[in-house]
Amino acid sequence: xxxxxxxxxxxTGVGKTDLSISLAQKYSTEIISSDSRQFYKELCIGTAVPxxxxxxxxxxxxxxxxxxxxxxxxxxxxxxAVAELEKLYKKHDVVxxxxxxxxxxxxxxxxxxxxxxxxxxLREDLSKRxxxxxxxxxxxxxxxxxxxxxxxxxxxxxxxxxxxxxxxIQTGKSFSSFRTQQQKKRPFEIIKIxxxxxxxxxxxxxxxRVDKMIVDGLESEAKNVEKHRNNYALKTVGYxxxxxxxxxxxxxxxxxxxxxxxxxxxxxxxLTWFRxxxxxxxxxxxxxxxxxxxxxxxxxxxxxxKKTK
Numbered sequence: 001x002x003x004x005x006x007x008x009x010x011x012t013g014v015g016k017t018d019l020s021i022s023l024a025q026k027y028s029t030e031i032i033s034s035d036s037r038q039f040y041k042e043l044c045i046g047t048a049v050p051x052x053x054x055x056x057x058x059x060x061x062x063x064x065x066x067x068x069x070x071x072x073x074x075x076x077x078x079x080x081a082v083a084e085l086e087k088l089y090k091k092h093d094v095v096x097x098x099x100x101x102x103x104x105x106x107x108x109x110x111x112x113x114x115x116x117x118x119x120x121x122l123r124e125d126l127s128k129r130x131x132x133x134x135x136x137x138x139x140x141x142x143x144x145x146x147x148x149x150x151x152x153x154x155x156x157x158x159x160x161x162x163x164x165x166x167x168x169i170q171t172g173k174s175f176s177s178f179r180t181q182q183q184k185k186r187p188f189e190i191i192k193i194x195x196x197x198x199x200x201x202x203x204x205x206x207x208x209r210v211d212k213m214i215v216d217g218l219e220s221e222a223k224n225v226e227k228h229r230n231n232y233a234l235k236t237v238g239y240x241x242x243x244x245x246x247x248x249x250x251x252x253x254x255x256x257x258x259x260x261x262x263x264x265x266x267x268x269x270x271l272t273w274f275r276x277x278x279x280x281x282x283x284x285x286x287x288x289x290x291x292x293x294x295x296x297x298x299x300x301x302x303x304x305x306k307k308t309k
Contacts, residue, residue: 036101039065
C-alpha cells in the first residue's frame with residue numbers, strides 16, 4: 001500500500017490543533033508536530049502545546065521531547081521525523097504532520113543539508129561587532145549575501161541574524177542554500193493543506209489566545225525558565241517580552257501588548273514563507289467538509305496515478 005503524509009500547516013493561532021485531531025481520528029492515525037516551539041519540555045503555555053485531553057485523543061510525536069538547554073535544528077528534525085515516519089507506516093497508511101515552522105516542514109518534504117557547527121571565535125567576533133556597530137550592520141550585510149533568508153527572517157531576532165551570518169562567513173554559502181534545492185525522494189506521497197483566516201479574524205484570535213496564556217500563567221512559566229534566557233529556544237515570542245519586564249525595561253501591560261504585536265508579526269512571516277509553495281491548497285479551518293473532500297480526492301488521485309505508471 002502507498003503511504004501518505006498529510007501536512008496541515010498555517011500561521012500561529014489559526015486553528016490547526018482542533019482540526020488535525022478531528023482528521024487524525026477519521027483516519028485512525030497519529031500526528032507528528034512540526035511546530036519547533038512545542039519541542040521543549042519546559043515550555044507549555046507560551047507555545048500553545050495541545051491540552052492533555054487532546055494529546056490523549058490522538059498520539060502525538062515531537063511534543064515536549066527535548067530541553068531548552070538542548071541543541072536542535074531542522075537537519076536533526078529531518079532525520080528524526082523521517083525515521084519516526086518509517087515506524088509509523090508499519091501501522092498506518094496515512095500520517096499527519098501539523099505545525100507552522102516552515103523550515104522544519106521543508107526539511108521533511110525536501111530535505112536539508114547539514115548546517116555546520118560554528119567556530120566559537122567567529123561567534124564571539126560577530127557578537128562584538130553587534131555590540132559595537134549595532135544589529136543593523138549585520139542586517140545590511142545579510143540582505144546582500146542572502147536576500148532569500150532576509151525576506152522571511154525575523155529581522156529583530158539577533159540570534160537568527162547572527163546564525164545566518166556565521167554560516168555565510170564560515171562556509172561561503174548562504175544560510176538559505178542549506179535548504180536543498182533538489183527535493184529528496186521520499187517513500188511516501190505528500191499532501192499539503194494550508195489553513196488561513198482573513199487578517200482581522202486571525203489577529204483577534206491571536207490577541208484572545210495571548211489573553212488566555214496570561215490567565216493560564218505565562219508570566220510564571222517565563223519566570224521558571226528565565227535562568228535559561230540566553231539559550232536559543234527562549235529567543236522567542238512570549239518569553240523575551242517578559243524577560244524585559246523582569247529586567248524593569250518595560251511594564252507588564254506593555255510586555256503583554258508586545259507579545260500580541262510580535263505574535264501577529266510572526267504570523268505574517270509564516271504566511272510569507274508558505275505562500276512560496278504552490279503545492280499548498282488553502283482553506284478556512286472551519287470549512288471542514290471541503291478539506292475532507294480535498295483529502296479524499298487527493299488520496300484517490302495519487303493512488304490512481306501510481307497504479308497507471
